[in-house]
Amino acid sequence: MSTDSINKKIPKLAGGGLLLGQARKLQEDIIGFFMKNMRLVGDIYQLKINFPLTLTVNTDTEISKCMLVSQNKLWVKSRNYKPLKEVLGNGLLVSEGDFWLSQRRLSQPAFHRQRLAGMTEAMNSVITESIADLGDNDAAPIDIHSWAMKVTMEIVMRALFSKPDSTDNRQISKAMKAGNTYMNWRVQHPFPFARFFPNEVVRNYRAHKDSVDQVIIGLIEDRRSGNTHGEDLLQMLLDARDEDTGEGMNNQQLKDELLTLFVAGHETTAVAISWCCLLLAQNEQVQNNMYDEVREQLRGATVSFKHFASLEYSRKVIDEAMRLYPPAWILSRTPTEDVVCNGYEIPKGSVVENFIYGIHRHPDHWRDPEIFDPNRFDKSKIAERAKYAYMPFGGGPRLCIGNNFALLEMLCTLACIVQRYRIEMVKDQQIEMQPLVTLVPKNGILLRFHERK
Numbered sequence: 547m548s549t550d551s552i553n554k555k556i557p558k559l560a561g562g563g564l565l566l567g568q569a570r571k572l573q574e575d576i577i578g579f580f581m582k583n584m585r586l587v588g589d590i591y592q593l594k595i596n597f598p599l600t601l602t603v604n605t606d607t608e609i610s611k612c613m614l615v616s617q618n619k620l621w622v623k624s625r626n627y628k629p630l631k632e633v634l635g636n637g638l639l640v641s642e643g644d645f646w647l648s649q650r651r652l653s654q655p656a657f658h659r660q661r662l663a664g665m666t667e668a669m670n671s672v673i674t675e676s677i678a679d680l681g682d683n684d685a686a687p688i689d690i691h692s693w694a695m696k697v698t699m700e701i702v703m704r705a706l707f708s709k710p711d712s713t714d715n716r717q718i719s720k721a722m723k724a725g726n727t728y729m730n731w732r733v734q735h736p737f738p739f740a741r742f743f744p745n746e747v748v749r750n751y752r753a754h755k756d757s758v759d760q761v762i763i764g765l766i767e768d769r770r771s772g773n774t775h776g777e778d779l780l781q782m783l784l785d786a787r788d789e790d791t792g793e794g795m796n797n798q799q800l801k802d803e804l805l806t807l808f809v810a811g812h813e814t815t816a817v818a819i820s821w822c823c824l825l826l827a828q829n830e831q832v833q834n835n836m837y838d839e840v841r842e843q844l845r846g847a848t849v850s851f852k853h854f855a856s857l858e859y860s861r862k863v864i865d866e867a868m869r870l871y872p873p874a875w876i877l878s879r880t881p882t883e884d885v886v887c888n889g890y891e892i893p894k895g896s897v898v899e900n901f902i903y904g905i906h907r908h909p910d911h912w913r914d915p916e917i918f919d920p921n922r923f924d925k926s927k928i929a930e931r932a933k934y935a936y937m938p939f940g941g942g943p944r945l946c947i948g949n950n951f952a953l954l955e956m957l958c959t960l961a962c963i964v965q966r967y968r969i970e971m972v973k974d975q976q977i978e979m980q981p982l983v984t985l986v987p988k989n990g991i992l993l994r995f996h997e998r999k
């Protein structure tokens with residue numbers, strides 16, 4: 547057990563049924579419920595869900611730091627990651643301990659800045675191919691979320707496999723979609739027996755699971771035997787060698803990592819782009835400021851790696867959009883022994899939900915938290931804030947490995963959109979968040995894209 551002294555007690559939330567506890571409230575509106583509790587109960591509390599299970603919900607940044615950074619070795623991913631594990635095998639997002647560390651070391655070089663610089667061209671070519679779809683049909687309303695899902699899917703496929711044969715490409719994309727839908731369904735139906743339900747989502751996922759494994763293993767074997775070439779993540783992971791043993795990954799490990807990169811990098815980035823476009827449409831002045839910067843810096847060209855630094859305002863817009871709508875809205879961990887964090891004793895085996903959405907709108911860290919204001923990310927203001935008041939990519943050793951990839955992809959996409967179009971809100975639509983694996987816009991987001999003269 548860690549040695550900090552215990553001087554506070556985690557409050558228990560009153561109410562809820564004997565058997566289901568607060569499970570209904572979580573099903574109905576988990577974000578609204580957690581936000582209300584943050585105001586009325588505090589930054590850490592425990593609640594009952596399906597008997598005998600409990601959850602501890604946290605928005606105390608000192609506890610987040612303890613969980614993700616200072617005492618991270620005493621924590622593992624909680625049982626809530628089971629649906630992801632079912633789909634992703636033992637990839638980086640869900641693996642633990644020495645195996646995770648060795649895989650992380652092998653994968654890290656693939657995400658170094660120079661490697662990313664090399665991927666910018668592929669990103670831009672996908673974006674350029676798809677950008678005209680937004681302005682088709684005299685600025686008819688477009689669901690930006692569907693568009694972004696398509697674009698980010700294509701980008702991640704090219705980053706992983708360069709340009710696989712189009713049949714393989716279609717097969718993988720279809721299977722990945724089935725896997726994603728299944729994971730989201732499992733998040734909504736977290737009971738252990740739910741996966742045995744013979745419904746459409748489960749059947750569709752099962753039907754694709756084996757075929758996608760075979761296609762990816764086929765792509766790996768073709769590459770190993772020199773039949774195909776590519777400067778992509780597949781090649782980088784294939785070439786990676788353990789510094790001590792000189793060993794690389796076997797086919798199974800490679801397949802799990804490639805699937806993980808696809809799943810972790812696709813929907814997250816798509817929802818970030820979608821929410822950001824919505825906020826730009828709702829905030830004309832911010833959109834104009836971003837347009838001025840993009841026009842001046844790019845002069846009609848696409849984003850290249852050097853713009854990572856010079857498109858300063860656009861970066862702040864992206865940061866602020868991910869503050870209000872963090873794609874990974876919650877992280878969940880379990881301590882492997884009793885731990886003490888910021889004076890609270892957290893018992894071994896508890897499931898602690900680090901509620902990122904709440905932390906990002908916490909009035910202790912953010913003035914007028916509901917207001918969209920990119921200037922919050924001025925360097926001086928960042929320095930004044932608690933470090934873990936903002937963590938769209940998590941933190942500590944398990945920080946998102948694709949954070950710079952994602953930021954670059956968002957910058958390329960959003961700068962391209964803003965340079966070409968003025969984004970306008972479509973009135974009378976209900977924008978709703980749906981907290982699944984990521985924070986999805988439930989009914990999509992309809993926007994109009996007017997070609998700039």
Ligand code: HEM
Binds near residue numbers: 807808873877
């Ligand atoms: C806006 C986009 C993205 C967001 C908001 C995001 C967020 C996150 C967060 C919060 C975590 C930590 C999860 C935890 O601690 O439980 C994570 C981990 C991870 N992300 Fe991302 N991510 C994004 C894009 C990407 C991309 C583009 C890739 C890869 C191409 C990627 C690959 C991964 C992987 C492999 C992990 C697990 C890392 C480890 O545990 O070692 N992510 N991401």
